[in-house]
Amino acid sequence: MIDCEQLAPLYEEYALGILEGEERAELEAHMARACDRCSAGVAEARYVVSQLALLAPSVEPPPALRGKIMEAVKSSASNPVRAVVPLAKTSAPRTIFPVWAWIAAAALALATGYTIRQMGNQNTQLAELRKQMKLATLQSQALQNQLEQSRMVSSVMLSPDSTPFKLMPKDKNMPMVHAYLHPHMGVAITAEQMPSVDPAKTMQLWFVPKAGKPMSVAIFRPDSAGQIALVAPVNMPKDEIAALAITEEPAGGSPQPTSAIVWMAQVN
Amino acid sequence: MERILQRDSSALETLYDRYGRPVYSLVLRIAQHPSSAEEIVQDVFLQLWRSADRFQISRGPLEPWLFTMARNRALDFLRLRREKQRRREDSTDTEIAPSAISRPDLEGAIDKSRRAEKIRALMTSLPEPQRRAIELAFFEGLSHSEVAETMGEALGTVKSWIRGGLLRLRESLEEARS
Secondary structure (H helix, E strand, C coil): CCCHHHHHHHHHHHHHCCCCHHHHHHHHHHHHCCCHHHHHHHHHHHHHHHHHHHHCCCCCCCHHHHHHHHHHHHHHHCCHHHCCCCHHHCCCCHHHCCHHHHHHHHHHHHHHHHHHHHCCCCHHHHHHHHHHHHHHHHHHHHHHHHHHHHHHHHHHHHCCCCEEEEEEECCCCCCCEEEEEECCCEEEEEECCCCCCCCCEEEEEEEEECCCCCEEEEEECCCCCCCEEEEECCCCCHHHEEEEEEEEEECCCCCCCCCCEEEEEECC | CHHHHCCCHHHHHHHHHHHHHHHHHHHHHHHCCHHHHHHHHHHHHHHHHHCHHHHHHHCCCHHHHHHHHHHHHHHHHHHHHHHHHHHHCCCCCCCCCCCCCCCCCCCCCCCHHHHHHHHHHHHHHCCHHHHHHHHHHHHCCCCHHHHHHHHCCCHHHHHHHHHHHHHHHHHHHHHHHC
């Protein structure tokens, strides 16, 4: 087991996307159990790494690009299907928010309450108070990111334009994986009671076309509760998709499947 | 962002005027192809328009979010193009819809030009191989082992370079913000 002190120098490499193997698995395990220090450190590291963008030589974009974007925005605005459905205005069942979201909400409420209590302390404690507030903000952001993911999943699941599929396991002892394919919003994947995945491996979702090689859609792993809830972009017209398939691949994913299909659903 | 949430397209124009150049510069540096870079930048700003409510939830700063999304999409494009080239041994550029969005956090309180100056100064101060290793990882999306192979260096050396350089970058930005 690696502690936070040892993981701290790895935050930027994780944000850069190059941390692998045991170190990556350890850091993700810390974040999965809401480790405050590692979550805050990775959030900070994402900011630090993003700033490397400023090293790119400054180039003026083509003047026509601005117009193209605004034209696309206008046509997008006329297509209400692409708008994300606000969760609060739907009749979504409560179960679309997984248990961890409520637990995290409770944790956030406690953290916020603690922070507010600290604000009543003397001025000499101001620095510590600011630190606590920053931490609470980061916790809030982490929670909101999780809620956002749930919201995206529910939006796809509830859309009348989505087509549901059941990915059947090759091993009958494994749970079923549900997929909801939406032409614009993406493909939502949900599952519960999934087995844990070897830290050196990952699960990978593929679109299997009627002709040609499978196309990678998403790389993921179940959370600590064995749940999967994600939305990945659709990068292939539905008519061209013969099947959805999930394989187990080395950590980081593979350009093409390297192992047997573990879950599959016929699409066309 | 509030105006974008209210579907005020002029707000997106304002954001494009502010961030279009750095986002395009980043994407072009990665994709190395102007027409592809245009497509990706268009996609990034459209994503911002369509997902404004989701972004609003996070209340993080916009600039790192845009940079991270632009980098991820450009790298997705680059990886798919490499894969296609490997398969076909063909240098034809193909427009492929990128995927994956990640979301950065935290607030950068210093202005962009000062940060850019600070980051460039720091990178210039690094030994050339260390700088190149970080740039290969960031702009080319290469893993540790791929960077080591590209540079003909030992994996441990490359890991040490990248780790050390990024930690110095962290410290430098912290100093600039304090």
